[in-house]
Amino acid sequence: MHIYAFGSVCRGEIRANSDIDLLAIVNGIDERFDLNLYSIYSYNRLTEIWNEGNPFAWHLAKEAKLLFSSDGSDFLDSLKIPQPYQSCRQDCEKFYRLFSEACRSFVQNETTKIFDLSMVFLGIRNFATCFSLGQLNTPDFSRHSALRLGSSSLMIPSDAYEIFERARILCTRGLGTAISKGETNRAAHEFRAIEEWMETLLLRVPTHEQ
Amino acid sequence: MSNEFSDRISAQRAILAVINEKSWPAEALFGLSNKAIERWVNTNRLGDNLKLVNQIRKVSEKLFFLANKSQDQVSDEYQLVRAEIMTACHEIHDELKLIADA
Numbered sequence: 001m002h003i004y005a006f007g008s009v010c011r012g013e014i015r016a017n018s019d020i021d022l023l024a025i026v027n028g029i030d031e032r033f034d035l036n037l038y039s040i041y042s043y044n045r046l047t048e049i050w051n052e053g054n055p056f057a058w059h060l061a062k063e064a065k066l067l068f069s070s071d072g073s074d075f076l077d078s079l080k081i082p083q084p085y086q087s088c089r090q091d092c093e094k095f096y097r098l099f100s101e102a103c104r105s106f107v108q109n110e111t112t113k114i115f116d117l118s119m120v121f122l123g124i125r126n127f128a129t130c131f132s133l134g135q136l137n138t139p140d141f142s143r144h145s146a147l148r149l150g151s152s153s154l155m156i157p158s159d160a161y162e163i164f165e166r167a168r169i170l171c172t173r174g175l176g177t178a179i180s181k182g183e184t185n186r187a188a189h190e191f192r193a194i195e196e197w198m199e200t201l202l203l204r205v206p207t208h209e210q
Numbered sequence: 211m212s213n214e215f216s217d218r219i220s221a222q223r224a225i226l227a228v229i230n231e232k233s234w235p236a237e238a239l240f241g242l243s244n245k246a247i248e249r250w251v252n253t254n255r256l257g258d259n260l261k262l263v264n265q266i267r268k269v270s271e272k273l274f275f276l277a278n279k280s281q282d283q284v285s286d287e288y289q290l291v292r293a294e295i296m297t298a299c300h301e302i303h304d305e306l307k308l309i310a311d312a
Contacts, residue, residue: 035274036244098219105223111230112223114240119219171241174249178237 001026002075003038003068010063011142017175023064025075043075053083055091055133059141088134089205092127096198099123103191106184113184117167120187124154124164124194131201152204154197156190163187218276221295225269228303232310242270262305269298 007021008014024030024038025046033040049057061082066074102119105112128146133139136149143165146154154161163183166176222242230238236253240246247270250256251263272295 035271035277094215097216101216101219109223109227111227111238114238115223115226118241167240170249171246172243174240174243174245174247 001030001068001070002066002073004060004064004076005067006060006064007141008143010065013142017169017173019173022067023060046075047079050079050082053085053087055085055130057082058085058133058139059129062139063141085133088130089202089207091130092134092198092202092205095123095127095130096202099127099194099198103188103195106188106191114167114179115171117164117179117184117187118171120191120194121164121168127198127201128154131205135201135204152201154194156193160187160190214276217292218273221292221299222273225266225295225299225302228299228306229266232306239266242266242273244270262302262309265298265302265305269295269302272298 002025004023004025005020006023008018009020022038024033024040025043026033026040027043030040046057050061060076061079064076066076069075099120102116102123106116106120109116124146125143128149129139129141131152132145132149136152140148142148147161163179164187166179167187169176170179225242226239234250234254236255237250239250244267247263247266256263272291276291276295
């Protein structure tokens with residue numbers, strides 16, 4: 001068994017509402033691990049995502065810190081560098097669709113608006129992370145990756161961006177003040193700008209990756 | 211979008227829509243994470259023993275189970291749990307009707 005920390009705590013990005021991302025690598029089923037606290041992977045699956053050049057493999061390779069090893073080894077270190085990331089286009093399109101579906105649901109449903117804003121934030125963040133990994137020399141796995149792409153960064157007013165982030169934190173960690181109807185509408189006002197940002201960046205991602 | 215990822219998001223959205231059809235005293239349920247459910251229970255003073263709360267917690271566990279299991283690509287088990295989630299969603303709907311009719 002191996003346990004690693006990754007994410008904001010490993011980057012030294014400590015905020016009042018930060019959580020700690022933990023990875024457990026196990027053989028078979030180990031019910032001691034709370035699924036709410038740990039990402040749980042088997043050794044085989046982690047080796048596979050390393051060989052696929054999966055963004056999560058790159059995230060771990062860049063940031064993960066070993067907390068515990070049952071045999072004294074550093075398993076992730078032994079995997080060396082992941083294979084090159086080749087699914088940038090596919091992944092960016094996936095998160096573009098996540099964003100589009102959330103916008104559509106926001107317009108159609110009164111009962112899931114905060115969840116939909118949360119999915120918009122997830123789409124923005126993951127799109128930016130995949131773009132930075134595939135197209136820029138500086139992969140960014142942080143929560144605010146969309147704001148850290150230099151000239152390719154998402155340019156929307158910070159008050160709207162913060163509403164999307166608050167929605168995400170409400171849906172995942174149950175923290176923060178509730179979002180008012182006026183605020184949901186304020187955030188939704190930026191849907192078109194976000195869509196244009198994604199579409200512009202998608203034009204720069206080759207369709208057929210080698 | 212990969213079907214499993216998209217399915218999990220759609221399932222969450224569908225379950226939240228069913229639960230939030232009812233107007234809750236303080237806040238709607240924002241998400242199906244453990245902590246979001248805990249917040250919803252506390253702000254609406256629902257009490258942990260309410261059958262509906264237990265049903266929602268169970269469906270939340272299954273969704274998190276899927277999120278992890280999908281990484282292991284256990285297809286048969288995935289299909290089984292997915293069916294269980296749909297059943298749980300119907301049960302939550304029925305329980306809400308009972309609460310509304312009471």
